[in-house]
Amino acid sequence: MKFSRYKRDMPFSYALGATLSYELLKTNPNLIRRVFLRPNIKHGDDLAKIINQLKAQNIDISESNKAFNVLGAKENCLLIAEFDKPTSTLSYDTTTPQIALVNPSDTGNLGTIMRSAVAFGYQNIAIITPAVDAYDPKTIRASMGAVFHLNIQTFPSFDDYLESCTKNNPTSSRTLYSFMLAKTAHTLPQVTPQNKNYTLIFGNEASGLPADFATKTQPVFIPQSENVDSLNLSVAASIAMYHFCQR
Amino acid sequence: MKFSRYKRDMPFSYALGATLSYELLKTNPNLIRRVFLRPNIKHGDDLAKIINQLKAQNIDISESNKAFNVLGAKENCLLIAEFDKPTSTLSYDTTTPQIALVNPSDTGNLGTIMRSAVAFGYQNIAIITPAVDAYDPKTIRASMGAVFHLNIQTFPSFDDYLESCTKNNPTSSRTLYSFMLAKTAHTLPQVTPQNKNYTLIFGNEASGLPADFATKTQPVFIPQSENVDSLNLSVAASIAMYHFCQR
Structure with missing residues (x-):
């Protein structure tokens, strides 16, 4: 059986584990190419349920240790789904808020942000690239399957993202909130969006957002003690999303 | 030179890297036992600064590759501080809010919660044990040094924690908020603490809090879509702390 170690430029990826594969099956069954099952294991109720549903959809299931070894799956990973990466585009509707991540560099953070986003x-x-891979098996795992509920689109620069906003909805005037420390920044509790036509923008874990985002967007700062340098990126993004979705 | 791989039952631990060691030096210089420096490297300004401050405090500095190899330090880790674990007790003052973590099982989550807490x-x-180790080098790293700003006390059970609250402040009536899904739970935006005499309680990543916390404390729930099973633990704790510290 042919099997490839995951690489970013491949058109397909892997969901490691029955729970993640079940999220994939619920949301995007047509993307699943084939499924690997760890040989010689007892099938509990949850595993039996997903296997039955995969069979009902005529998805190819084969027992093989190779996939588990090559992908470094943990012992408690009993099922792997190989799937085509979706090619989604964002919704630019004026009632649809968006998240923009500029150069995120950690799969755990990206996956956790996806989980909070959903x-x-x-x-x-x-x-905005360079960035970690949204469909890296590690990102998928950290997202707990949330990645399969999302429209994800990558752009080579923030300006390309803005161009795409204008091109797809020429009359829309999307409000851009950048999370960063800046003299002109409002604190998060002060900010109330007028509508849902906004984007929350977060920078890289180590370097944050470029300084010019303070003038070309509306800077926002989460009040915090001087005893920490910053919040964890996925924490900051999640607090921001929580705040905005409450208003 | 004698050097030990880190084990939980050791009375000392390691801060891996100049930034973490600098936090330790700023907050708890007397805890530092000795410092290891990676041999044959150029000392940038930040590294030179911390080395000077360590020398000013007569802390033993030695060049050795062994510590870096044994502790699996990354290439960009140039300095390791070996330090005595502090034995702190909580402040039970009625103006001091507390966080209680019941059986946290991931060093990354624990460290990230510490970072947000500070x-x-x-x-x-x-x-509340069983739990991951607050002074595991991985926890320390995830905390970005926040661990050195905190009073951390472990208890064999939640009842032991409550007993300690009563014993240390018999007249105090601490309000207990448990983050969990329960019929009687208030949603987070509805909750406004009357004062700072409260504890925010969070359960294990996989199993959450035991069901009886819904009756013996005030359950609180962070409103979220049914498309996710839950929020990441460090995200949930951070959102809760953000909300409460704004009120």
Whole structure:
């Protein structure tokens, strides 16, 4: 059986584990190419349920240790789904808020942001490259399957993202909130969006957002003690999403 | 030179990297036992600064590759501080809010919660065992040094924590907020603490809090979509702390 170690430029990726694969099956069954099952294991109720549903959809299931070894799956990972990466585009509707991540560099953070985004009703995430891979098995795992509920589109620069906003909705005037420390920044509790036509923008874990975002967008700062340098990126993004979705 | 791989039952631990060691030096210089420097490297300004401050405090500095190899330090880790773990007790003052973590199982989450706790002015964290180690080098790294700003006390059970609250402040009636899904739970935006004499309680990543916390404390729920099973633990705790410290 032919099997490839995951690489970013491949058109397909892997959901490691029955729970993640079940999220994939619920949301995007047509993307699943084939499924690997760890040989010689007892099938509990949850595993039996997903296997039955995969069979009902005529998805190819084969027992093989190779996939588990090559992908470094943990012992408790019993099922792997190989799937075509979706090619989604963002919704630019004026009632659709968006998240823009500029150069995120950690798969754990990106996955956790996805999980919070789905939790708080944000379905559209723009990723500005260079960035970690939204469909890396590690990102998928950290997202707990939330990645399969999202429209994700990558852009080579923030200006390309803005151009795409204008091109797809010429009359829309999207409000851009950049999370950063800046003299002109409002603190998060002060900010109340007028409508849902906004984007929350977050920078890289180490370097944050470029300084010119303070003038070309509306800077926002989460009040915090001087005893820490910053909040964790996924924490900051999640607090921001929580705040905005409450208003 | 004698050097030990880190084990939880050792009375000392390691801060891996100049930035973490600098936090330690700023907050708890007397805890530092000795410092290891990676041999044959150029000393940039930041590294030279911390080395000078360590020397000014007569702390033993030696060049050695062994510590870096044994602790699996990354290439960009140039300095390791070995330090005595502090034995702190919580402040039970009625003006001091606390965080209680019941059986946290991930060093990354624990460290990230510490980082957010310091950011939002929470200096006291109770950890109910079994739990990951607050002074594991991985926790310290995830905390970005916040661990050195905190009072951390572990308890073998939640009842032991409550007993300690009563014993240390018999007249205090601490309000207990448990983050969990329960029929009687208020949603987070509805909750306004009357004062700072409260504890925010969070359960294990996989299993959450035991069901009886819904009756013996005030359950609180962070509103979220049914498309996710839950929020990441460090995200949930950070949102809760952000909300409470704003009220």
